[in-house]
Amino acid sequence: MVDGALRGSRQGPRLRRAPERAGLVLLGIVGAEALVGAALLQGWLPAAGLLHAGICALLLPLLRRLDPPPAGWPGAALRVTAAALPALGPLAALAGLLALAFGPPRLGLTFGPALDNASGSAPLPDDPMESRLAAIAAPTLAGAPPLPAGLLLEALGDVLRWGTPPQKARALDLLAYGGRRGGDALLHLALLDPDPALRARAEAARPAAERRLIDRAAALHEAARVADPRHRRALARHLDAAAFSGLLDPARAAQFRVEASGLWQGIVELAPDDAEAQSALGRDLLVLGDLPAARAALEAALARGVATPGVLGWLAECLFRLRDFAALEALISRWRPVLEAEQAEPGVLAPAWRLWLEAGQ
Amino acid sequence: MSRLVAGAWFGPVLAVLLVFALGLVVGAPVPAGLIGLVVAASLLAGAPAALVVARNGAVLGPLSLALPAAAALGAAGAWLLAGPQANVMIAASLAAAGFAALWTAGGAASARLAWPMPVAALVALCLVLVLRRDAAGVLIAGGLGAAVLGLCLAMPAALTPRRMQGGLRPAGLGLLLAGAVLAGPMSGVAALEQVLALVVALPGLGVLMATPSMAPFRLGVALLLVQALVTFMALLMPGAAVALGLLPAEALENFRWALLGAGFLPVFCALAAALLPRGKGVLALGAFAVLAAGLPLLLGPIGLLAAPILGILLAMLLLLGGTEHAAGA
Numbered sequence: 091m092v093d094g095a096l097r098g099s100r101q102g103p104r105l106r107r108a109p110e111r112a113g114l115v116l117l118g119i120v121g122a123e124a125l126v127g128a129a130l131l132q133g134w135l136p137a138a139g140l141l142h143a144g145i146c147a148l149l150l151p152l153l154r155r156l157d158p159p160p161a162g163w164p165g166a167a168l169r170v171t172a173a174a175l176p177a178l179g180p181l182a183a184l185a186g187l188l189a190l191a192f193g194p195p196r197l198g199l200t201f202g203p204a205l206d207n208a209s210g211s212a213p214l215p216d217d218p219m220e221s222r223l224a225a226i227a228a229p230t231l232a233g234a235p236p237l238p239a240g241l242l243l244e245a246l247g248d249v250l251r252w253g254t255p256p257q258k259a260r261a262l263d264l265l266a267y268g269g270r271r272g273g274d275a276l277l278h279l280a281l282l283d284p285d286p287a288l289r290a291r292a293e294a295a296r297p298a299a300e301r302r303l304i305d306r307a308a309a310l311h312e313a314a315r316v317a318d319p320r321h322r323r324a325l326a327r328h329l330d331a332a333a334f335s336g337l338l339d340p341a342r343a344a345q346f347r348v349e350a351s352g353l354w355q356g357i358v359e360l361a362p363d364d365a366e367a368q369s370a371l372g373r374d375l376l377v378l379g380d381l382p383a384a385r386a387a388l389e390a391a392l393a394r395g396v397a398t399p400g401v402l403g404w405l406a407e408c409l410f411r412l413r414d415f416a417a418l419e420a421l422i423s424r425w426r427p428v429l430e431a432e433q434a435e436p437g438v439l440a441p442a443w444r445l446w447l448e449a450g451q
Numbered sequence: 452m453s454r455l456v457a458g459a460w461f462g463p464v465l466a467v468l469l470v471f472a473l474g475l476v477v478g479a480p481v482p483a484g485l486i487g488l489v490v491a492a493s494l495l496a497g498a499p500a501a502l503v504v505a506r507n508g509a510v511l512g513p514l515s516l517a518l519p520a521a522a523a524l525g526a527a528g529a530w531l532l533a534g535p536q537a538n539v540m541i542a543a544s545l546a547a548a549g550f551a552a553l554w555t556a557g558g559a560a561s562a563r564l565a566w567p568m569p570v571a572a573l574v575a576l577c578l579v580l581v582l583r584r585d586a587a588g589v590l591i592a593g594g595l596g597a598a599v600l601g602l603c604l605a606m607p608a609a610l611t612p613r614r615m616q617g618g619l620r621p622a623g624l625g626l627l628l629a630g631a632v633l634a635g636p637m638s639g640v641a642a643l644e645q646v647l648a649l650v651v652a653l654p655g656l657g658v659l660m661a662t663p664s665m666a667p668f669r670l671g672v673a674l675l676l677v678q679a680l681v682t683f684m685a686l687l688m689p690g691a692a693v694a695l696g697l698l699p700a701e702a703l704e705n706f707r708w709a710l711l712g713a714g715f716l717p718v719f720c721a722l723a724a725a726l727l728p729r730g731k732g733v734l735a736l737g738a739f740a741v742l743a744a745g746l747p748l749l750l751g752p753i754g755l756l757a758a759p760i761l762g763i764l765l766a767m768l769l770l771l772g773g774t775e776h777a778a779g780a
Contacts, residue, residue, distance in 0.1 A: 130541070131582050131583060133538075135537050135538070135541065162610075163606070163610070165610075166606045166607070166609040166610045167606055169511055169609045170510070170511065170514065170602050170605050170606050170609045171602070173511045173514040173515040173518075174514055174515075174518050174548075174552060174598070174602055176515075176518070176519055177518035177519045177521065177522040177544075177548040178518060178522075178545065178548050178549060178552065178594075178598050178602075179545070181545060181548075181549055181591075181594060181595045181598040181599075182598065182602060184575055184595065184598075184599065185598050185599045185601075185602035185603060186602070188571045188575070188599055188603065189602065189603045189606050192571065192603075283508075284506075284508045285508060286508045286510065286559055286607060286608030286610075287607065287608075289508065289610070290607050290608070290610040293610050294610075
């Protein structure tokens, strides 16, 4: 509810750079609720009730103007305080103030996770996740040559998907985000984890990853000023990767995607046979909502022999959203052998492919 | 899950005792009925929220729903109990919402308890007590301490906002859990004796909360030893509650049966926690609620002992049934 209010609105230029203002807003709430508390202690109940109702009524539009939602510890304190304020009034404000004063928890007990499937059970001696973590950690500790990056990321990905929360936390600690290909994808995976502690840990690492993506884009922009198509392609690839990494804030991701689609469009105009550019352009346009243009680009990529499951999936999604089911069935019957292999794999689209293949029989 | 199930008994019992003790220390005793009502209201709103938080980590949605619900229940209960006294109603609603915040934060899977937070809660509590030394002040102080702790525990989970999804089933389970906790005392048979007797269960529940990853055999042995020792000691000196003025002398017989029954409670909690992920927790908790409310009415004081034992037997049957099914499969 409050989260929705904090995320919802695009208005409010005066508070556009709000993250650093979360603390100030919280202090304002504390000041106002202190008056409510004083009135309560004095026994002036109607005055306290009216004042509290007024603060709550003012707070909602104020929070809606915080766009983007405030990040970091002050943001979390503001969110929780705002969620609790209508019921707890001055008590919530005091709790918010104390949380702001003490900062994020550093020392102390770690409460274990509450769900059994995600939690609590001690690792078995032959737990494959433990052996993966041990294998990753051992060479690092011994100073031996590091594991190959691909193997390392695969093992860490396994732990982040299937491990217990303590194992996931150790995996995140082991994962040095900077410069490791695939590290951003793992960070994104950790950001979606149900365990709040792991998400908080990943969230702490996210600004650095975001900054790195933006800096790399700026460097590639500089390089692309030279009229060399290789630099433009590198920039377009990076913008695409950054936009789809899930680590940028939505507005910046959309900006990167628009820019990437422009670059891919330019490449396609120069070289219409460039299948990579066609498929990337199709994906960008699909996400941006230009469905007819996305369909044309993806069909062009397919015609040039890029029948990867990804391109087939994007085209199928595009046709589905265009409600052109005849073309979708034709696509499935044309690429049935590829899709039959794909539906057996544990991919995201496998269930959808299975459904469509069964329907087509 | 064992932390959540055990915490559903552990937290409220501790809260009742602390607020009661606080009232005695300050010299403004809070009526036992009012404390029980505030804690019951907070549990009815907080337990569903805690399970929703544990389900997918979203903390803001459950908080913003549970706290007003707890406040409304607290105020309504105070009205029913003490009539339309605004002072008492506000205190009860604030305290219920504060405790509900603490129970909800308990569901935040990996919240960290930093050392300044309990100190801050204590300071805040003392501040209110200095400013206002009456029953309402005691209730507000208790609620404030719980709110400070709870909200500070919930904040790490709010660092990355998360949308609340699929909360109906966990919320239903939470209501059932709250029902199982409250059914016994709310049945009206020896309510005070039952709540006081739950002190005997606290060490076992503490073991359960502190060692969620202990192997079942070790956990069983630990619970058996701890509970046998504590219940034996409690049975040796049941007169202490009478001597302290907490119970009338004629309630001693009921209290003995309640002590025996409470000794078995941690074992039921361990079994219910094992059943919840298997989808059979609904049956175990529901049956326990019915037994805890019904047997004392039907059998008298013996029902206070029979309810947890029958609950344990049923939970064991459900667990064994699941094991055989799995082995057969």
